[in-house]
Amino acid sequence: MVKKGSTTIYDIAAELKVSPATVSRVLSRSSHPVKEEVREAVLQTAKKMNYIPNAQARSLKLKKTSVVGVVIPSISNPFYPSIVRGMEDTATQEGYFLHLCSCDRNQDRTAHYIQTMLEQNVDAIISIYNDNIFASLSGYVSHGGILVNLNTTTDPYVSDRIYNIQVDKLLEARMATEHLLSLGHKKIAVLMSKLDYQIRLDKVAGICQTLEAAGLELPEERLLIYGRDCQARELCREDTERGAQLVDAMLNRCPEVTAIICMNDIMALGAIFELKKKGYRVPADYSVMGFDDSFSSPYSSPTISTVALDKYSWGQSLMGFTIERIREAQDKGLKRLPTGVISEQGLLEPITLIHRKSTDVPRTSPGA
Amino acid sequence: MVKKGSTTIYDIAAELKVSPATVSRVLSRSSHPVKEEVREAVLQTAKKMNYIPNAQARSLKLKKTSVVGVVIPSISNPFYPSIVRGMEDTATQEGYFLHLCSCDRNQDRTAHYIQTMLEQNVDAIISIYNDNIFASLSGYVSHGGILVNLNTTTDPYVSDRIYNIQVDKLLEARMATEHLLSLGHKKIAVLMSKLDYQIRLDKVAGICQTLEAAGLELPEERLLIYGRDCQARELCREDTERGAQLVDAMLNRCPEVTAIICMNDIMALGAIFELKKKGYRVPADYSVMGFDDSFSSPYSSPTISTVALDKYSWGQSLMGFTIERIREAQDKGLKRLPTGVISEQGLLEPITLIHRKSTDVPRTSPGA
């Protein structure tokens, strides 16, 4: 950014013998009237002199930056890139920018990133599935920040400028479970990473609910949970590997099961891999399903049944919603949406079930 | 960013009855001497008053923003997320931020993003595999911007502050081809998306070279290219789908082939999917391989042989290199690395071949 003598509105003003104010008015598309010929002249010399507006100077004056912070577990987790792309596209369209924060759902990382966003004066923060966001937020809210928080929050931190968008993971889990039930499965195992995040707890809860409603249950030994939680870079491969290891455990603990619900498609991929390696057939011996419709799911063997959501559209909607909130706050208290809990309904594309080849009726022979 | 009366160094100065200059000196860790007890007092009241430095004001004064622009085809292309995560991690570590630009390798998008980065005064831009970057760069370089450009450039735009890091795609292609050759394959097909980017051209060139060096060739009908190029959101699935369709074409045009090199693992996944669907076995009937070690490659059926690179490390190195260049430029012309073409050697982790199950010796029966 060495900008040795980059041209400013003063240079243009001098060149044209008008005031900087006039130049500013036309270059910032102010509604203030400017004589048409002057406007033309300004535009022209601006181009001629290769004028580039300075965003920092503008921000300093206007107290807004047009950047929105995006807090996700990790961009290398395959669930997020398409969401971020959706966000990026509508942000760009509306003249906003992304400040990306891969927080690993980690308290310290989150706190650190919030601090930097505070210093950078982001106009808003969008957080996805980060249970730790509120703990780091004390400063942010008091400084007038807007937060759009996507989670399955049951006890949200409510405040002006905080919008909790509640995702119904129970519903997602119910859809998956009902799918298996409708195929005739009665003994279902569940494969999960550590249950230290709300969305995972909710998934398990949803499965239990549905089972119970059908007069069935999820006995302890059929809920298999991987030891510690996963982070950072090769997250995706870790999840897959866990799926494989969890299947091993399952085959020891509860082989009588006929269907397996995995935390996500990535884990399902590993589960299926291991099952096949051990000589079992999917879905003939075991049905397996996941969540999130990972990109390889329609092409794996067998193709993976899943509960899907349109990630790109979610990203777009979330960013669109956020930018509306920013503008609303800048237009100083126009009609204000209710803060607090907001349903995903109507805001995000609905969840759908995709029945592919990894799920079918249960085997009839007992031992698999 | 509503910051109604957020505390500034003036507030702290007033509180302590010292000058703003003194406060600034301690809070910005200036080397300028400040009496120890004053320093303590400042630090303490800064904390007490909940002081947050204002990055825009700082940037305006210092003419640097600590943000680096990252130009990639798309964050939703599974090749990039781990690279970006690597970049993010070292950026964070060094006090820098990312400004993410999914350009779809598109001229207009690229130009637009460069313009916004110019206005935002990013300290540097890292561009990966974007042949169109130079066309949009006229303004950027003249404004003192630093560019770190990763590509297979043969005719780089050379200038002060432009660092062209040359990736040897020919080598990658050679490694893949030699692997197949060493297994005994003589008739090899190549599946590609439209050849309008340098990296793809280089891959094809590398394959041809290696074949010719072995006294073989790549006849026209064995080079299968998908019609138009792919963009944006569901990029990954498109590539897979293309792989499937290209295999169909291949089975018509050159079924005598015994091995297939795909543009990347994503395409290989689709190719294998289609082959199996048609009743062929991989690798018994056709060996298939790809590039880039996509995350599902170790878990697909069969697992996919590939030419791999450590994406996360690449991201880290690239960002590290870039930040060094920024600091160098700010320390005003210290020893300056040669601009122009720089070899990836030593800067990026080396490429390796991963032999998995999708490649084996050629079938002996003729017709597949």
Next chain:
DNA sequence: CTGAAAGCGCTAACAT
């Protein structure tokens, strides 16, 4: 060791 003051580039009152 500390303070006063200029100024980074821009916008928005407030004149005119």
Next chain:
DNA sequence: ATGTTAGCGCTTTCAG
């Protein structure tokens, strides 16, 4: 319709 000017929050000469 245009110009003058203050100031956003910070750093940094320059003077003391």
